[in-house]
Amino acid sequence: MTLYYKLIFNTFFIIFLSHLTFAQEQSVKVIGSLIEEDTKQPVPYATVAIYNSETKVIISGSTTDDLGKFNIPITNTNVYFEISFMGYKTKTITTFTITNGVIDLGTIQLASDSQALDEVIVTGEVSKTVFKLDKRVFNVGKDISSTGVSALEVLNNVPSVNVNIEGEVTLRGSGGVQILINGKPSVLADQSSNALGTITADMIESVEVITNPSAKYEASGTSGILNIILKKEDKKGWNGSISANTGIPDNHSIGGSLNRRTEKFNLFTQFGVGYRSLPRDTEATNRNLVNNETVYSNGEEFRNETFFNITLGTDYHLNKYNVFTLSGNFAYEIEDQPSETNFNHFDGNNLISRWVRNETTEATNPKWQYEFNWKKTFQNNEDHTFQLSALGRFFGKDQSSEFSDTTLEGDNVNSNQRTATEFQQSDYTFKADYVNPLNENYTLETGFQYVINDVGNDFEVQDLVGNNYVTNENLTNNFEWNQNVLGIYATGAYENDTWGIKAGLRIENTDLSTLLTNTNESSSKNFTNLFPTFHSSYKIGDNFSLQAGYSKRILRPRLWDLNPFFNIRNNFNINTGNPDLQPEFTHSYELTSIYKIGKASLSSSIYHRYTTDVVERVSTFQDNVTLSTPRNIGTNATIGFETNGKYSPSKWLTLTGDFNFNYFDRKGTFEDQVFDFTGNQWSTRLGSKIGLPADIDLEMTGNYRSGFKTVQGEQSGYAFLDLGLRKKIFKGKIVANLGVRDVFASRIQENYVNQPTFETYNFRQRGRFITFGISYGFGKGEAMTYSGRRR
The missing domain is CATH 2.40.170.20 (TonB-dependent receptor, beta-barrel domain)
Incomplete structure (x- = not known):
């Protein structure tokens, strides 16, 4: 839990300081890019924290963009850098050079830290099913949303729902299931393609399971309805x-x-x-x-x-x-x-x-x-x-x-x-x-x-x-x-x-x-x-x-x-x-x-x-x-x-x-x-x-x-x-x-x-x-x- 709270605190503190930093004179820019050590893929939304080398106090920072890149202006160069992201080992950089007013940290590789990730999953919120009047609502907790799996994996955790390896969805053992996104048909819910693979677990708030539709739905009906409710978040990047x-x-x-x-x-x-x-x-x-x-x-x-x-x-x-x-x-x-x-x-x-x-x-x-x-x-x-x-x-x-x-x-x-x-x-x-x-x-x-x-x-x-x-x-x-x-x-x-x-x-x-x-x-x-x-x-x-x-x-x-x-x-x-x-x-x-x-x-x-x-x-x-x-x-x-x-x-x-x-x-x-x-x-x-x-x-x-x-x-x-x-x-x-x-x-x-x-x-x-x-x-x-x- 220590790592979890530290990451949250650093992220909010960096966001606050970044507004102050922009208001000051920009003398040096810190640039670089972040990738996974195993896959060489960009790591978006990771935290780049900048600390004062003498006081050890965080003075600025930001998060990486969709391509894992960052660009941070600073005025004090007596600093060191700490780069962190949930599920990866934190990396500290103390040596760097300044060229033409730019500190280029280059391409930084983050190694996975399964122990830290497991700690968050164990102590996080557990997914659970809530029984409603004419449906069941499966609320997606951190035990699933923190793992980075797709919407099909989320559905496979829902009681009465099964997803086979080829991605075919059945409800109570029957096919012909209608899948909705936020209550409406969507090409993202098309089972004949891999579109649900682009929706990750951390985007999903809940899944509604409807086995006996009410008058709201067509009288001709289907074998059941699965309604995926997405979180209302501003930014998720490329998938x-x-x-x-x-x-x-x-x-x-x-x-x-x-x-x-x-x-x-x-x-x-x-x-x-x-x-x-x-x-x-x-x-x-x-x-x-x-x-x-x-x-x-x-x-x-x-x-x-x-x-x-x-x-x-x-x-x-x-x-x-x-x-x-x-x-x-x-x-x-x-x-x-x-x-x-x-x-x-x-x-x-x-x-x-x-x-x-x-x-x-x-x-x-x-x-x-x-x-x-x-x-x-x-x-x-x-x-x-x-x-x-x-x-x-x-x-x-x-x-x-x-x-x-x-x-x-x-x-x-x-x-x-x-x-x-x-x-x-x-x-x-x-x-x-x-x-x-x-x-x-x-x-x-x-x-x-x-x-x-x-x-x-x-x-x-x-x-x-x-x-x-x-x-x-x-x-x-x-x-x-x-x-x-x-x-x-x-x-x-x-x-x-x-x-x-x-x-x-x-x-x-x-x-x-x-x-x-x-x-x-x-x-x-x-x-x-x-x-x-x-x-x-x-x-x-x-x-x-x-x-x-x-x-x-x-x-x-x-x-x-x-x-x-x-x-x-x-x-x-x-x-x-x-x-x-x-x-x-x-x-x-x-x-x-x-x-x-x-x-x-x-x-x-x-x-x-x-x-x-x-x-x-x-x-x-x-x-x-x-x-x-x-x-x-x-x-x-x-x-x-x-x-x-x-x-x-x-x-x-x-x-x-x-x-x-x-x-x-x-x-x-x-x-x-x-x-x-x-x-x-x-x-x-x-x-x-x-x-x-x-x-x-x-x-x-x-x-x-x-x-x-x-x-x-x-x-x-x-x-x-x-x-x-x-x-x-x-x-x-x-x-x-x-x-x-x-x-x-x-x-x-x-x-x-x-x-x-x-x-x-x-x-x-x-x-x-x-x-x-x-x-x-x-x-x-x-x-x-x-x-x-x-x-």
Whole structure:
């Protein structure tokens, strides 16, 4: 603690004296630069103290800038210099020369002092979780903020949150987590890049964990929300990283992030370029139980992509009460999708025909997005805020495919087809949120959101007839989809130190229209829905809390579930959309207990969900061809139990586990066929992170997902194991990662359809992926691997 208080005292005293020094006559300048002894990186914000050689009293000083440099005017040259920074050994300089009124101390190297740093960490403030009404708040203490790690490492210390070595974030064992920065979406929270690596632990004040969102958030929702609250500090300097990846199958990329924080601006940029290949093995069986004919197929598909992307943005702090954000992103993908599928057609045990179907597909995908955000904080209370944002996105696809069937044996099935796709999607989101804490106990929230989706998909199929390609009108369509959703919400909450209650109501109006221009078939829907939410909490102690919640949610049909285009890659197993599809509605009830036992944190929930108009893919069979189309099939009532935990018995070992079991009751009818049945499914996930000597971390994660019944058959279960190895060099400035996904190539998806007149079987497997990456972090940023995941 002596070193800690000495550094604080010296820093404040130097700041005070530096103002006096500037007011006096400047006769000599002291200059120099400071770097780390191990990494040769600049050391910003270190203390340079100047003492009187006779009295030993500090007379002047300053701190180093972003590049580790300093320039201090002095009038008394009978001095010595003491240079210090938290976690490094203090250096004293007593000999120097004066040349032309300048004392040049040159490049000074600071050696690390792990003992001093450990002393501060042990005696500093410890991070802890505070239970709030509808969320948990993880306050970041000095035990984490003093270590210089990235935001991903902070998230990995939050109960119920896990971050694997590749940077994938899960909440209570589920992916699809929405990450916010100061309550708003941000490119800094983009999980497809390494942007979170530029946010260091000492920038973060707290992390809010929201597992059951209130009416403030979209009714369509996510699996959970993590909101990172940054400290309100004036200056943080340069942060950034650059990395390179390679892998088997091909997964090669370079990427980087850069973040510059000043008193008024936070400037950030990201870039990435690379090439990846995503192979997939497939098998299918179509069995006609009426005439005993069977079609077998197996093949290998590829999605090869060359990709580029760049992001630029800035936060502008007009003053302490107003912050403006402007950012933009551009990405471009070049796709190549070759595939080969082998077919065998049998009548009983007799071969009718054997052929091979080859595909060559090329596509270009331009993408861009832009965002404007204004956040105003009122003077009476920092939690009294107004936030306005606008977000625009565009995605395009220009794709062409050629298919050829070549007969190998039996009846002639030679044929050629080709397709052309021109796809464009524009999305716009406008949002405003107002939060007013009326006093310490009561809070009101209100706001609105307006989302515009505009999509056009021009899809053409041509068959080779003679020497000419002729348009197949039965498979060709130009599909237009427009959806506008307006949401307005209000919530009111009361909360004291022990218990709280929060109620809210969200109203959403959906205006949806679809049009098939070639046949002039149109469909339009306009509906308004109420989405009430209710939350209550009771804190029994600092380490135990109960939370209860109810919400009504909606799952609107996705574009590809509505678009009646035909996928003819395998023309015996065709998927198509349904423009008449209705949205699902779910009533969700949840009772959750959150508790800590020593070094373990646990969360358990009992939940019940009732869903109407459940969307299921239904298969029909004709001429040995399976056609799969999404349909609204009845209701699903689910009751389940979920528990997850994290246990860190020591600094070098962390164990995580998730378990989810549910029992469901399905009821529904489609075309006079009754789909009433009951079933259950469960999944579990066990993970461990082991700290090995020489700054090496080993991560192992095992998953199992059980099989379950479907409306027409069953989905099989599977287990798989992922491994990761990470080596830190120069205190994390350089990081090397080795990852193996699906070590035993056991992540196999199998689907069976068993009906009175036909049976089908579908098999898909991605296989084993091995990746290696090396990253370099500069400034205060930690090295983070740019994974090159699909955006």
